Amino acid sequence: MAIKEMEQDFIRPPQPPGPVKWIKDNLFSGFMNSILTVLLFPVIIYLLYQIFKWVLVGANWQAVSQFPMLFAVGQYPRDQIWRVGFIFSGLMFMLGISWGRWGGLLKSISLAAGSFLLLLAVLPVQHPQLDLTMRIYLGSTILLTLVGFLIGNKTRLKNTIIIAGWFVIPIIGIVLLAGFSGSEWLPAVQTTLWGGLLVTFLLAAGGIVLSFPLGVALAFGRRSDLPVVSGFSTVFIEVIRGVPLVTILFMFSIILALFLPVESRIDRLVRALMAVTVFSAAYSAENVRGGLQSVPLGQVEAAKALGMGNLKITVFIVLPQALRAVLPAIVGQFISLFKDTTLVVIIGINDFLGIGRSIINSDPEFVQMRTEVYIFMAVVYWIFSYLMSLASRRIESAMGIESNL
Amino acid sequence: MASQKTDTTAIPFYRDERILKIIAQIVSTVVIFGFLIWTVTNFLKAADARNMELSFGFLKEAAGFPISNPPIEYEAGMTYGRAFVVGLVNTLMISGVGVVAATIIGTLVALARLSSNWLLSRMALVFIEFHRNIPLLVLLFIWYFVVFSFVPPVKESLVWPGPIFINKRGVYLTWPRLTETGSTFVILSIIGIIAAVIVFIILRRRRKYTGKNTYYMPISIVLVLIFCVSGWFLSGGSPFQLDIPFLKGFNYQGGLRLTPEFSGMFLSLSLYTAAFIAEVVRGGIQAVNKGQIEAARAVGLNQLQVLSLVVMPQALRIIIPPMISQYLNLTKNSSLALAIGFQEVFAVGKITINQAGRAVPVFGLIMITYLSLSLLTSFILNIYNRRIQFVVR
Numbered sequence: 001m002a003i004k005e006m007e008q009d010f011i012r013p014p015q016p017p018g019p020v021k022w023i024k025d026n027l028f029s030g031f032m033n034s035i036l037t038v039l040l041f042p043v044i045i046y047l048l049y050q051i052f053k054w055v056l057v058g059a060n061w062q063a064v065s066q067f068p069m070l071f072a073v074g075q076y077p078r079d080q081i082w083r084v085g086f087i088f089s090g091l092m093f094m095l096g097i098s099w100g101r102w103g104g105l106l107k108s109i110s111l112a113a114g115s116f117l118l119l120l121a122v123l124p125v126q127h128p129q130l131d132l133t134m135r136i137y138l139g140s141t142i143l144l145t146l147v148g149f150l151i152g153n154k155t156r157l158k159n160t161i162i163i164a165g166w167f168v169i170p171i172i173g174i175v176l177l178a179g180f181s182g183s184e185w186l187p188a189v190q191t192t193l194w195g196g197l198l199v200t201f202l203l204a205a206g207g208i209v210l211s212f213p214l215g216v217a218l219a220f221g222r223r224s225d226l227p228v229v230s231g232f233s234t235v236f237i238e239v240i241r242g243v244p245l246v247t248i249l250f251m252f253s254i255i256l257a258l259f260l261p262v263e264s265r266i267d268r269l270v271r272a273l274m275a276v277t278v279f280s281a282a283y284s285a286e287n288v289r290g291g292l293q294s295v296p297l298g299q300v301e302a303a304k305a306l307g308m309g310n311l312k313i314t315v316f317i318v319l320p321q322a323l324r325a326v327l328p329a330i331v332g333q334f335i336s337l338f339k340d341t342t343l344v345v346i347i348g349i350n351d352f353l354g355i356g357r358s359i360i361n362s363d364p365e366f367v368q369m370r371t372e373v374y375i376f377m378a379v380v381y382w383i384f385s386y387l388m389s390l391a392s393r394r395i396e397s398a399m400g401i402e403s404n405l
Numbered sequence: 406m407a408s409q410k411t412d413t414t415a416i417p418f419y420r421d422e423r424i425l426k427i428i429a430q431i432v433s434t435v436v437i438f439g440f441l442i443w444t445v446t447n448f449l450k451a452a453d454a455r456n457m458e459l460s461f462g463f464l465k466e467a468a469g470f471p472i473s474n475p476p477i478e479y480e481a482g483m484t485y486g487r488a489f490v491v492g493l494v495n496t497l498m499i500s501g502v503g504v505v506a507a508t509i510i511g512t513l514v515a516l517a518r519l520s521s522n523w524l525l526s527r528m529a530l531v532f533i534e535f536h537r538n539i540p541l542l543v544l545l546f547i548w549y550f551v552v553f554s555f556v557p558p559v560k561e562s563l564v565w566p567g568p569i570f571i572n573k574r575g576v577y578l579t580w581p582r583l584t585e586t587g588s589t590f591v592i593l594s595i596i597g598i599i600a601a602v603i604v605f606i607i608l609r610r611r612r613k614y615t616g617k618n619t620y621y622m623p624i625s626i627v628l629v630l631i632f633c634v635s636g637w638f639l640s641g642g643s644p645f646q647l648d649i650p651f652l653k654g655f656n657y658q659g660g661l662r663l664t665p666e667f668s669g670m671f672l673s674l675s676l677y678t679a680a681f682i683a684e685v686v687r688g689g690i691q692a693v694n695k696g697q698i699e700a701a702r703a704v705g706l707n708q709l710q711v712l713s714l715v716v717m718p719q720a721l722r723i724i725i726p727p728m729i730s731q732y733l734n735l736t737k738n739s740s741l742a743l744a745i746g747f748q749e750v751f752a753v754g755k756i757t758i759n760q761a762g763r764a765v766p767v768f769g770l771i772m773i774t775y776l777s778l779s780l781l782t783s784f785i786l787n788i789y790n791r792r793i794q795f796v797v798r
Contacts, residue, residue, distance in 0.1 A: 243775040339539070
């Protein structure tokens with residue numbers, strides 16, 4: 001009898017622990033643990049209560065809710081705002097296509113963004129910037145995303161075309177945003193008027209896209225046989241990594257002009273983008289170099305034995321393995337680049353943080369609401385960089401890479 | 406070889422690796438040096454056109470700007486060089502204190518994260534995810550423009566146990582100051598610590614070779630205590646005097662005053678870095694093979710011995726390299742203090758550029774300062790790192 005019972009115990013798969021057992025294991029597993037739980041529980045409840053009370057009752061969100069457009073695009077001329085809307089819709093369309101093709105996290109992001117837009121579109125409040133045109137625009141953007149989803153899901157669009165779309169639309173977007181001087185229907189818009197999230201994303205995305213190839217080039221340069229090339233790359237990487245980003249930003253905004261021909265003038269925003277790119281490239285280069293070192297020499301030798309040329313070996317054998325090995329570090333670098341774009345405030349560019357600060361300083365009444373504005377900005381930054389780290393974790397587990405940190 | 410010599414047309418020169426390498430060498434040299442020469446000529450032309458001075462002579466000229474709360478003696482009218490040194494001391498101070506605080510907080514958060522108590526572990530996770538995902542500048546503004554702006558004025562100072570007085574003008578700490586005879590105590594204590602370290606090393610080495618327990622830890626602790634206690638009595642009672650801040654007129658006097666700028670920068674910088682350090686430490690501890698801990702228990706080591714003899718030495722080896730880069734990041738991030746008016750190297754440099762022109766030499770100075778700080782830190786920590794990475798077979 002006893003033996004039979006034991007056998008049954010043995011055969012039966014382990015039961016999922018019930019809530020009581022979970023609480024016992026995780027909160028009251030020992031004497032010290034129980035004391036800790038009893039002490040911490042009221043503290044957490046109190047903190048949560050205070051936070052919710054402040055957010056819902058105590059806080060005055062007027063300084064945030066009054067200027068949604070300012071936070072989004074800064075001083076971009078309101079009669080030309082359709083250009084931003086056009087790009088946003090285009091990106092949402094691409095998001096829809098990618099969702100239809102790959103699903104996963106993209107699905108969650110699309111659904112979250114879509115429901116946010118839907119909420120805005122049907123929100124039953126009177127807001128000067130949420131008029132009928134705006135609501136119709138939001139609704140059609142949602143529709144466009146869904147159309148994108150159907151296209152991605154039902155048609156056999158090539159992956160390369162989708163990825164190319166992600167590059168082409170932003171490039172068209174930047175040309176569109178800048179406009180052409182002297183043009184009748186697409187007048188130029190000075191970059192001094194650009195601002196808000198638009199500039200933050202522009203700097204972050206531009207920095208990521210431009211710094212990565214530069215970083216790979218620098219990594220190869222540092223490993224090069226040519227002493228001049230490797231010396232130049234090494235000095236470049238180490239100097240950039242040794243000084244703070246603020247220094248580089250100021251270098252590019254003040255001193256760069258001195259080193260270029262007198263007649264050449266580079267736009268302020270472009271200079272900031274160059275600084276961010278160069279800074280990020282030096283860090284990416286070190287990450288990529290770590291990856292290059294991790295590729296076994298046998299791989300290169302085998303490829304040589306097969307008669308592949310140097311270029312082919314690099315592109316098809318070395319780089320894929322190297323980048324795969326250091327993907328977590330590279331994505332981490334992108335996240336910190338996104339956060340680092342805030343530093344352009346110091347050289348006077350109105351990115352998202354800069355807009356928030358100028359709203360606060362524009363009116364003594366808003367100075368009283370600085371807490372709300374800063375918390376709002378922190379939350380927005382938090383959401384985007386958390387999304388990026390979430391995405392990187394998904395990619396890592398999909399590719400079977402173990403991240404150390 | 407011979408066949409190659411007779412048939413020279415076998416490899417055309419554009420496919421001969423030796424020749425290609427030489428060509429690449431020449432081309433890269435020409436391109437890079439050409440680029441450098443081009444920029445330098447442009448620069449010299451611009452410098453000539455604007456009558457710029459490129460020497461460092463201005464460092465001896467009088468600086469017209471004040472620095473609030475200089476850590477060393479400084480007032481407007483002293484030289485630019487002096488102002489720069491003040492900035493450097495400020496940078497070193499904030500990074501030094503920040504590194505210590507970030508390490509302590511980070512390690513505590515990492516331990517909390519590894520705790521078996523779910524609530525504590527979740528709280529640590531919230532702390533880490535909060536600080537890792539918002540930009541340091543936003544965190545700094547929240548601390549300085551929000552939290553410190555709600556601090557009461559001088560007359561209604563917050564009083565925390567210590568006593569610590571917190572008001573609009575800063576944080577006033579009660580600080581132990583040396584009495585006149587206190588130096589005897591300090592000197593004797595230092596001698597005691599040095600002696601204890603020497604004894605510690607000798608006895609530990611003895612144990613390593615003979616295998617006998619030499620009680621090196623208790624002996625060296627007792628040694629330090631003996632020197633400290635005798636110093637205490639020789640200096641005639643208490644060597645330190647508590648310097649308690651007190652309200653005098655419109656302000657507090659005495660104690661150690663931390664300005665709101667310093668406090669805001671210090672708090673945001675150390676909390677931000679602590680979140681990263683917590684992840685580094687947690688990763689290091691988790692990387693230690695579980696079998697190691699079980700084996701150590703099986704051999705009969707107690708909890709403390711398992712931690713200090715088995716887990717920590719192995720975890721440290723993984724922790725140290727990323728820790729070095731976190732420390733360097735912290736030092737470089739201290740330049741953000743410019744945004745709230747704490748005058749460290751970069752802020753002083755910027756004022757100098759505005760006042761004296763000479764952007765190029767000042768930037769050179771700033772870059773050299775940060776570069777040498779980075780090199781120095783990584784040099785020292787790399788020596789330590791090499792010492793603990795000894796078990797490479």
